[in-house]
Amino acid sequence: MALLAGCEQELPRSSPPPQARPVALQPQAPHPPSDKSQALARYYRKVQNDLLTRGLLRTDGGGPDTPFTADDLVRDFINIAFFDEYTRGPLSGGGHGAGALSRWEVPVRVNVEYGANVQYGQRTRDANNITAYVNRLARVSGHSVSMASSPAAANFHVFVAGEDDSVFMQTRIKQLIPTISTPELDLFADLPRGFYCLVIAVAAQNNPNTYVNAVALIRTEHPELVRQACIHEELAQGLGLPNDSPEARPSIFNDDDEFALLTRHDELLLKMLYDPRLKPGMTPDQARPIARIIARELMGQAL
Template sequence: MKLGLGVAALLALIGCEEVLTPSAAPEPRPVPPPPAANAYVPPSAASQDLARFYQRIERDLLARGLLRTDGGGPDTPYDASDLERNFEAIAFYSEYPNHSISIGSRQTDGQLSRWVGPVRIQTEFGPSILPATRQKDAADVQSYSARLARLTGHSISIVTRKPNFHVFFAGKDDSAYVVSRLRQLIPNISQASLDLVANPRSNFDCFVFASANTSSPNKYVRAVTLIRSELPDLVRLSCIHEEIAQGLGLSNDSPAARPSIFNDDDEFALLTSHDEKLLQMLYDPRLKPGVSVDQARPVVRIIARELMGQPL
């Protein structure tokens, strides 16, 4: 640098015209890349408090012998009559008869509802969920979806485009994100549903919305499941099991169902042998969407006895 300045001064002293070489254009400053879509944002103190609240609940349930993962055993016997009764209660009626959190008009209590076309599941995450947790949850949904496809014989798969069954994992801080996404996905979603998503009560740790076409109110064409990210591992996995199965058509709970996740007593965390048979019954081709409980009863009796190996 000093040598260059000396040459310029010498040229000026001897009266020579300095020939200046145009300098190169300055390199533009690198522009930082935009943040990745839905990039991770650490949870707030309120979200962390909620996570601790759910951890205490899970510890209490486990201490009382609940949230079983064994699928049932000798202490939970059931026969074909139990299966028949429980299927009728769980598959033909809705857990929310007032439809306060529905995204469609399912005025169909007393009739069978399920999917006819392929179920295409996509998992989405709110910004407050750690990348490692996202990977684990996505893997759990994928594994469970494959199990459901085997049980039902129905087309159920994980997709990255054109989904019709959305599984959202989102926390207390992600309400605006989820509400925005739901408005994109379901333009006719009710305000009551949006309010529930935006400000979920602490006793709503997960839930599912399912809807059908107006012309075919018993044939599901779309579903959305929301699972709180603050939930500890086992309760979050139990939500995956129950809500996706309910979104397939087992839309009610029954206090008489045992061993079953379709019972509000929290005895079982994961899908049981009893529940597997309910799903097989739901997608048995001898039962059609829209059939009434009275019309279906003789067929349900036959299927239940076939599954249990009991004579008719």
């Protein structure tokens, strides 16, 4: 699971009339997966089974065995919101150090597109899961997040696609993000097996700490639970929580795979991220005392 971030020019206030899609970019009709895709699906089924056997990929959101305090929330928020698991990406020229607070200021509108080997029944399940999760993200963050009324109205593009969709993915993403770098585009065409899924968040050129566009890839070869885990992590990361931390618990923002789905702890991180007292561009030192107040309020502790 990964997030990269970049910059592009700010989206126009009103979109020009959409052009007719080329034939190659019409919605993909399902067809059987290739041998390579089927082999990858077998590999990910084994990964999921191994994790479940070890008691990982929990879906209970935590409990008495995973207590956390307001101070834990502040620590985890700083580690997850201000640092990046990989880099801030070639488009923004960032590095591995602490960055500034980044989030969406415009409404987030989500659209889903499918690769050719995603069967209609799976498309329906994925659409239902993503819609329900988008509604949850809106509820817990307090930000305007919803499904787009049409693909042209979307600024957060979710692709459920796989090994057989390289040409479709590269062509479509180049349309959506013309400023995407070649290395980032190549990731979507040949994502390493160790990357379960991926999201690229794109900031406005004149305001590098506010996102205006995002593209996420959910591998179609994943079995159901890992597929849901990817949806939960990539969409939440794309809202502005790009890092993982070994100290965060109970959390999906931890590489230990203990939790598959967004937890109560993670909901509180999203509430903190979109609290109006915090502003895009803040440094960790500027945000920490405010985050401490917010965390204590959320945990019902005295200030």
